[in-house]
Amino acid sequence: MKITDLRCAVIGKHPIVRIVTDEGLYGLGEVEFTKTYLKPFVLHFREALIGEDPTDVERVMLKIRQRGSFKPYGAAVSAIEHALWDIAGKAAGVPVYKLLGGKVRDKVRVYNGSIRRKRTGDRPEDYAADVKWMMEQPQNFFMVKQGISFHSNMKDSVEGFHYGVTQKKAGYHGAMDQGVISERGFNHMLDCVIAMKEVLGDKVSLALDCGPGWMLPDAIRFARAVEKYNLMWLEDMLTGDYVPWVNPQAYRELTTSTSTPIHTGEQIYLRHNFKELIETQAVRVIGPDPADIGGIAELKWVAEHAYMHSILMAPHGTANGLLGLGALINVCATLPANYIAFEYPSASDPWWEDLVIGLPKQIVKDSMVDLLEAPGLGLDIDAEAARKYLKEEDAGFFD
Numbered sequence: 112m113k114i115t116d117l118r119c120a121v122i123g124k125h126p127i128v129r130i131v132t133d134e135g136l137y138g139l140g141e142v143e144f145t146k147t148y149l150k151p152f153v154l155h156f157r158e159a160l161i162g163e164d165p166t167d168v169e170r171v172m173l174k175i176r177q178r179g180s181f182k183p184y185g186a187a188v189s190a191i192e193h194a195l196w197d198i199a200g201k202a203a204g205v206p207v208y209k210l211l212g213g214k215v216r217d218k219v220r221v222y223n224g225s226i227r228r229k230r231t232g233d234r235p236e237d238y239a240a241d242v243k244w245m246m247e248q249p250q251n252f253f254m255v256k257q258g259i260s261f262h263s264n265m266k267d268s269v270e271g272f273h274y275g276v277t278q279k280k281a282g283y284h285g286a287m288d289q290g291v292i293s294e295r296g297f298n299h300m301l302d303c304v305i306a307m308k309e310v311l312g313d314k315v316s317l318a319l320d321c322g323p324g325w326m327l328p329d330a331i332r333f334a335r336a337v338e339k340y341n342l343m344w345l346e347d348m349l350t351g352d353y354v355p356w357v358n359p360q361a362y363r364e365l366t367t368s369t370s371t372p373i374h375t376g377e378q379i380y381l382r383h384n385f386k387e388l389i390e391t392q393a394v395r396v397i398g399p400d401p402a403d404i405g406g407i408a409e410l411k412w413v414a415e416h417a418y419m420h421s422i423l424m425a426p427h428g429t430a431n432g433l434l435g436l437g438a439l440i441n442v443c444a445t446l447p448a449n450y451i452a453f454e455y456p457s458a459s460d461p462w463w464e465d466l467v468i469g470l471p472k473q474i475v476k477d478s479m480v481d482l483l484e485a486p487g488l489g490l491d492i493d494a495e496a497a498r499k500y501l502k503e504e505d506a507g508f509f510d
Contacts, residue, residue: 112136112202114160114171117191119153120505122497123460125432126150128190129508130198132165138197139492140190141434143402144459146183153187160191165198168408176405181355182378185403192406193438193488200487207441207488211411214444218479222254222318224429224455233268235299235306242307246315250475254316254343254452257307259300261288261324262347272296275324285352289324297329301336308340318343318374323351327361334369343451344374344396344425351375357384363393372396377427381405382412389413389420396451400427402435407442418447431456433467436474437488444482452478466497 116131124144131137142149159174172192179188200207208214228244231237238257245255259265266272266288275290292300304319311317319342325333330348337345349365350358357379366373372395379385379399388394397417401410414424424446428439439453455475458464469490474480483489494509501508 112164112166112198114163114165117154117157117160118505118508119150120501120508121147121150122466122500123463125459126153126190127434127492127508128153128194130160130165130191130194132198136198136201138165138194138201138487139434139490140193140197140438141402141432142186142190143183143430143435144432145430146186149183149187152184153190156187156191165195166202168192168195168199171195172406172408176381179380179405181380181384182353182400182403185380185405189402189404189406192408193401193435196407196438196441197487204486206482206484206486207407208444208482211407211442211445214482215447216444218481219440219443220253220450220452220478221455221475221480222256222425222452222478223250223252224256224453225457226250226252226455227255233263233265233303235302238303239306239310242310242315242317246311249473250455251477252315252475253478254318255311256318256320256346256454258320259303260292260296261285261322262320262352265296265299266290269296269299272299283353285323285354288322291326292329292333297333297336300333304337304340304342313341316343318346320346321348323347323349323354325349327365330365331368334365334371334373338370342371344372346374346398347377348373349375351378353378357388359387359391359393362388363391366392366394372423374398374425378403382409382416385413385416389417389422392420392422394422396423396425398425398427398454400431401438401442402428402431407438410442411445414446414449418449422449423451424449425451426453428454428456430459433458433463433470434488434490434492437469437483437490440480440483441488455480462500466493466500467491468493
């Protein structure tokens with residue numbers, strides 16, 4: 112079997128990758144939503160892939176892996192890797208999780224991820240109302256994650272929140288979100304945590320997406336202040352999101368200063384850049400994203416390495432779309448006992464639910480997702496239904 116074409120079309124908010132072969136099999140991968148600018152970056156890998164056997168996933172990835180980078184650019188390489196695994200599974204007639212060593216669980220646990228309502232404000236009562244709404248949702252999530260501090264609008268909505276620069280037009284997401292947090296800002300965040308825990312109790316766990324952008328002393332003070340609330344984790348306080356580097360030494364100081372679990376990893380590309388975080392016990396939880404790290408094989412390697420160092424695993428995935436959900440389900444079915452849950456991605460536009468074939472009507476039940484048993488990653492796109500969302504330049508995407 113040989114690859115005859117690599118295609119990429121923007122459908123809605125997502126670049127979709129389609130690898131075509133001379134035997135009629137094809138594979139699909141999905142780039143995270145809003146990253147439509149990555150379409151030409153995906154397509155520049157075309158010549159490197161033509162003529163290769165797509166079932167030799169690692170051999171193909173060796174040709175292109177070094178051209179990726181930290182988020183967002185690793186997303187292009189990752190989507191191609193997902194499409195290769197999709198073909199490999201179809202060629203073998205088995206779900207991809209079988210090719211990764213087989214399942215260790217029959218259902219995969221998830222947390223709310225992109226299932227959240229648009230918050231009405233950044234006051235404690237707004238946060239309390241949000242988690243109350245989440246508890247009422249049919250998915251019955253075991254845990255919810257909420258954004259605070261620089262991963263919210265607090266720096267703009269709470270007067271005197273921090274001593275950093277406040278700039279409405281920062282250019283890129285998170286670029287100007289950093290600085291020393293004031294006592295007022297600190298107390299406001301603590302009040303929001305208390306308000307949420309009063310609603311959640313011990314029935315539903317709470318994690319906080321915090322940044323990045325914190326200064327280390329602030330991060331240590333806050334992590335210690337919330338210890339008694341038994342949070343699942345504090346995420347991306349120092350680096351993370353779109354920050355193209357890691358600071359393991361600072362994370363290790365933060366981690367060793369508190370009993371609150373510290374989490375990072377969504378933006379990191381390749382296993383090599385997790386090595387120091389894991390081997391120095393710099394965090395308690397890591398959250399690589401299969402749509403950013405370089406693919407599902409990279410994520411599995413990192414999970415196994417973390418397991419050997421007693422570090423927990425909670426993969427990121429909120430923006431990955433419904434095809435990206437297939438990749439998350441398959442790889443997380445194979446992960447070791449350090450696995451907690453992955454961040455659930457929903458459809459970025461409601462009509463995606465009419466395009467994707469292979470998902471049940473109710474995907475999440477009691478915070479669990481069933482495995483996908485169809486060959487490959489288990490999902491497909493209804494080409495006829497999707498054509499109306501294609502731009503003229505992508506008219507031949509499904510041919």
